[in-house]
Amino acid sequence: MSNQPGSPTAESIDRSPQEPAGRTGYAPGTPVLAVLALGWLAAMLWSTREAIHSAAVGLTAITLSAFALPGVISAALVAGAAVALAASELAARRLGDRAALRFAAAIGAGMLVGLGTALAINLTYADNATTNTIAGTSAAAAVIGGALAGARTPGPVGAVVTAALGTLLFVVLFSQARDPLFDLFGAGDSQASLVGAAKWVSRTESLLGGLVAGLLAFGYLTWARRRAVRHAPDATAPRWPAYLLAGAGPGLFLLLTEVIIRIGGRTLLDLAGALSEADAVAQTSMGTSRIDNGIWVLFVGALTTVVLFGRTLGPAPRDDDPQDPAES
Template identity: 70%
Template sequence: MAEPGDRAVGPADAPEPDGERPAAAPARAPGAVVLALLAVGWLAAMLWSTRAAINSAEAGATAVSLSAFALPGVISAALVAGGAVALAVTNLLAWRGMDRVTLRFVAAVGAGLLVGLGAALAINLTYFDNATTNVIAGTTAAAAIVGGAVAGAGNARVAGAAVTAALTALVFVVAFSQARDPLFDLFGAGDTQESMVTAAKWVSRTESLLAGLLAGLMAFGYLAWARRRAARRNETGPAPRWPGYLLAGAGPGLLLLLAEIVIRVGGRSLLELAAALSEADAVAQTSLGTSRIDNGIWVLFVGALTALIAFGRTLGPRPGDDETPKEAATR
């Protein structure tokens, strides 16, 4: 018999059977399909522009030089495209409830492999058959596989933020080329070689700084959107904390440095062939390689710092921090 004041236990208070609890969806990278389409489109644009430049060359030496200059843009685009398509595939697995770590990684690598094979096939079918074609095709395929592996190895939302920010940075760098000439004049480029070198350094640093800022803001915006979307859709997994934002902001720079490794390993023969054309080509290849590394480091640190600061500004005071000393003393 219930005592006075006791509350009757109704059906609503009884524990729900396991099968009746609402199932939460696994964590996924939002917008992965759109991101994959954009990244593949960017890769196609890079392949097309490289083909147009190489096929327009009249001499074999010129084609080799142009191939070496265009290789970094193609490799970076392939790495990002491989990662973006891998995220779309792993999202499909998560939607079907197959979100095991090993399966996710294997599927991501397989997606990167498909992107790489497709790009390599397009290169072999549309480029002139010369000494550089197979090098570009093989290195592009390797970059796409590496991108897929990177996307499948970590948190889906953080990987999505890093890939989105990296694609944004790549597009920005190409768009920034339109502002190079005015900036050269602004930074005092004159008739002397010393003034040209100094102006080129400042233009490169400005480009890297702006690319890092844009990448960091894009990474933060993506993760903030993913957090709100996950809350609405009851997706499982903890929301990324400050290390996740730090890694997402640094992701574009890390991907650029990773692309540089792929370029120097897979495209080594092409770079050496281009450097052997003349002393000026050798100096240009060395200078460009150093500039790409510096750019990746700048984007890494500026992007990470920007994303972390943006995340910090969203944090409110801890409970009790807004109490006045008088209110705390009356407790």
């Protein structure tokens, strides 16, 4: 059948109306990611509120707020990115995959998440300077996450969000195994044994967290590639840089969280560190540990995805392979 003007072509029949032409990638499951990330953010806000309210008014509440700040900021960053990715994907399907439209939808969604987070903190936490610091820094983190999700490569962004969310959940689950691991690594009554055991526990957490991040990022990109081929059989498969970025993404998120904390939460950290010499040492030690953890997760996650991607590649064709007689 000839393709006359106005007649439907095979390409237009196969393309779903929900997937307009010109799309640069696919990020499946973004609504589910958004719901999970918002649920994680709500859980972090609730647990932080309970910890602060259960503490004695004054010095202890300030210390607990400083310790809880990284968890809230990382959750807000991931939630902002997840909701923004879902919004940008919806805009791309409905209105066309234009870079400006995608970025505007992502920024708007990130701002909504940031505003909602700040309102939830101000309405449910005690009204003081500490609360305002947590609210403002969390709102900024959500907006930054939304801006990152506005990239024109939704597949790798979805992989980063999935892996980052899984890594944050793994850290909470791993906390249940810290005490047995301390005993396993020889923690005793001496200070040296406790420091040595803490170092090995931290390294184990970082290595396993990076492995989880790499596995989740690779799995999501594999799923996204299969969905893309289903909608467009001639779609170009992601190359190794996309896998490298997806695997390194959760570590980059952790390091970005630390930057946001050092800038937006500086007042709270300084206030907590000024309470006593022990508090100052604890804040410095925790900050160094978070940076080390982010670096380890970055490199282990990136290495895991690249290795897994390499195992999917077949052998390259050789020039001296015999030709089929029928082809000559």
